[in-house]
Amino acid sequence: MATAKDFVARINRVDGVAGCLLIKDDGVLLGQTLEDPEVYSTLMLISGGQADDIMHKIGFSYCRHLSFSRLNNRHFYVFPINNYLLGIVQRSDCYIPDMLDAVYRLIGRVSTKRTDVDVSNDEFS
């Protein structure tokens, strides 16, 4: 069974990913490859909640991800995965569509939503 650390390590190997972290929706850090995860984890929690609120208010069905674009091109992405949030810092020279495709594929293996692969939340054990 894949652990949170395995998942984070796998995401970190995706071409274009400079670093990542995985937190539970209560803020508990499960794994990270970034030096200062606390900078990102609070923002991820806020992002998840706000994206959900917007989704319900406007009538959309599912939030795939959020991104914070930066002048230095090290954009920050937040992917809601069931009761977890995955944060990714992008390398400034990466080709974004390829990186996102690879990340979505990996998320599809562990998420019970928006995927054909049915794996429980306990996958991150």
Place this chain on the structure above:
Amino acid sequence: MMHLIDELKVIPGVVGACIFDTREGLRVTNLPVIFKPERLSVVGKHLAKLYAAGRMSFSDLTDLTLTYDESVIIARELEKNTLIFAICDPSFNHNLLSMSFNLLQEEFKSGGFSSAEAASPMEDQPSPTQQQEPVKPPETVNKSVSPELKQLMEEMKSALAKILGPMAEFVFDEVAEEWVEDGADFSRMESLIGQLEQEIGDEKKAEEYKQLIAPFLKNY
């Protein structure tokens, strides 16, 4: 101001856009009527909070993008307190929209929209305030917060964290800043609490918050 966002609508995949002011609400929109202005105002509020939170982590933040199954929302701060956001089909051209945002931002900064045009929310419709209230002479407003009041506000902020979690600090600071601008006086405390209740957005939780802060208010 409408012509600014009408130019965006020409971009393939862009459904429409809005300009939102954190103090005045929705200023202008060209989104289809299915997107009701009241809902867009709430969305604008959420986006403004999200953008501010992002700015706290990344000082070089440019755009905020929320990718949903059906649509993508992109937001950019035009100037302090003013946000533009566009709702697009998933197939839209991000680079083209981003470039248009850049041009629009320049035009907004240099075009003097903050005075004449921007003064009337939703284009030419005068707001109820403009219609009913005569212009008041400037009043002296007490903007300095006494140490006792500061202490009370800190206690209220801590109590809000029990209701809203990590978002509380940001929400409280934003609301309190505006409240202080209008006069940091305990006699106006009801107005601050009312604003916070609106931000909480849940009657039950708002009641819970009032119970939490009641002892602090009593002891003040």
